[in-house]
Amino acid sequence: MAETGLAEAGAANTGPARTGTAHTGAAHTGAAHTGTAHIGAAHTDIFDVRLVVNGIVHTVAVPARRLLSDCLRHDLRLTGTHVGCEHGVCGACTVLVDGVATRSCLMLAVSADNTEITTVEGLAEPDGTLSPVQQAFADCHGLQCGF
Numbered sequence: 137m138a139e140t141g142l143a144e145a146g147a148a149n150t151g152p153a154r155t156g157t158a159h160t161g162a163a164h165t166g167a168a169h170t171g172t173a174h175i176g177a178a179h180t181d182i183f184d185v186r187l188v189v190n191g192i193v194h195t196v197a198v199p200a201r202r203l204l205s206d207c208l209r210h211d212l213r214l215t216g217t218h219v220g221c222e223h224g225v226c227g228a229c230t231v232l233v234d235g236v237a238t239r240s241c242l243m244l245a246v247s248a249d250n251t252e253i254t255t256v257e258g259l260a261e262p263d264g265t266l267s268p269v270q271q272a273f274a275d276c277h278g279l280q281c282g283f
């Protein structure tokens with residue numbers, strides 16, 4: 137498989153590696169969770185996630201709450217994955233995760249660690265020839281909204 141040039145987590149990777157520093161203090165060891173000390177802490181944790189997307193290995197640093205759809209579109213610039221309802225209803229964000237059709241708006245990127253993902257871009261032939269599905273979208277002008 138091709139590498140993206142980003143840091144590879146290695147074969148022993150068993151889960152996303154947290155690279156943030158938000159949980160370093162004694163605040164998480166005590167029983168009392170009072171006051172505002174924890175507000176925002178979970179939102180700043182960053183995890184390294186290894187994704188094989190369309191046969192290319194990527195290691196992406198993402199916040200814990202980053203949706204897989206947003207990771208594909210914004211971090212990997214694979215904008216063929218569209219976002220419509222963001223509620224798992226429309227199917228515009230569907231990708232294959234380990235061969236299973238999955239609504240990427242309902243999956244966190246950290247949950248996809250060490251999976252193989254196929255987006256619509258991955259359906260084309262190596263020479264760029266569109267797959268029948270891609271051609272049908274083009275023929276039916278289904279590209280703007282992705283439905």
Ligand code: FES
Nearest residue numbers: 220222224227241
């Ligand atoms: S954006 Fe509609 S199902 Fe994901």
